[in-house]
Amino acid sequence: MTTTAPPVKDRPGRPAGGDERLLHHSPLRKLLGRPELGSVVGALAVFLFFAFVADSFLQLSSFGTVLYAASTIGIMAVPVALLMIGGEFDLSAGVMVTSSALVSSMFSFQMTANVWVGVLVSLLVTLAFGVFNGVMLTRTKLPSFIITLGTFLMLTGLNLGLTKLISDTVSTKSIGDMEGFPSARKLFASQLTVGGVELKVTILWWAGLVAVATWILLRTRFGNWIFAVGGNADAARAVGVPVLKTKIALYMGVAFCAWIAGQHLLFSFDVVQSGEGVGNELIYIIAAVIGGCLITGGYGSAIGSAVGAFIFGMTSKGIVYAEWNPDWFKFFLGAMLLLATLLNAWVRKRAEATR
Secondary structure, eight states: OOOOOOOOOOOTTOOTTOOGGGOOOOHHHHHHTOTTHHHHHHHHHHHHHHHHHOGGGGSHHHHHHHHHHHHHHHHHHHHHHHHHHTTOOOTTHHHHHHHHHHHHHHHHHHTTOOHHHHHHHHHHHHHHHHHHHHHHHHHHOOOHHHHHHHHHHHHHHHHHHHHHHHHSSSBOOOOTTSTTHHHHHHHHSOEEEETTEEEEHHHHHHHHHHHHHHHHHHHSHHHHHHHHHHHOHHHHHHTTOOHHHHHHHHHHHHHHHHHHHHHHHHHHHSOOBTTTTTTHHHHHHHHHHHTTOOTTSSOOOHHHHHHHHHHHHHHHHHHHHTTOOGGGHHHHHHHHHHHHHHHHHHHHHHHHHTO
């Protein structure tokens, strides 16, 4: 004689049959599930604060300046955020930007070649740095902190040593009069006027990278791989995710964006100081964390990194417009990091509690 289990009574809001995939999620639940929610709240608070304490902060010209400051960080915060979602770090990202600019400048000057030749050589060299980080990570199984810290130190030494060896100074020679410089500057360091506001081209680069990264994360198989690798690499490998290739690709993404930022650095001034970029890697990570990325990986968004960079831009310029001592900037940046991390953790717990 067989017995049949009694039917399970459907809970309120649960569809008949008990399929969780058919659950209707309220707009509030969807909002609480967004990684960038905490950073958006923080950005609004920072904006209102500086709008109140600094009258010039609300001027259109100030808006363009804030966006430019945010874009120079945001271009790198986007790939760093994707890398953190994938569960890894890159402490060499800051000096890699400078390395990219130095390669372009010195190759063009020493070879007396068209500037665009140096730009393309720089792209290949910078991507090679990314591949090096990714391959070393996957082959040695060492933590990304150790691998990229080693790369950071090596690039710092190479930047200074090779620049002194080739140029006899700590900066490169001017390439402003070389063929191809005007067109390269137009692509990497020009500005345009929109509605009376002067906007640097880096803002367009930044917006494009955020859009592409968001599409990758939300609409592609590779985006699913990034979240899977960051959440649990062993489980991802068990279901067929190419973990090693995914991580190498993420490091190449950081290198590609470092190339873009490096070319902007070069073509904004036509010379590069070999010691620049040290310390910027922490700012990129801070922007990603403020934007909702978890240190442990598997959670975050490209839009959140953009909001984090925007908060950085508002703070760095807001202090100037408020006529405060800029020495306080790092204090405010650290305070925002702690507050944003706590707020993001609270939002994430609320989101999980409503599931």
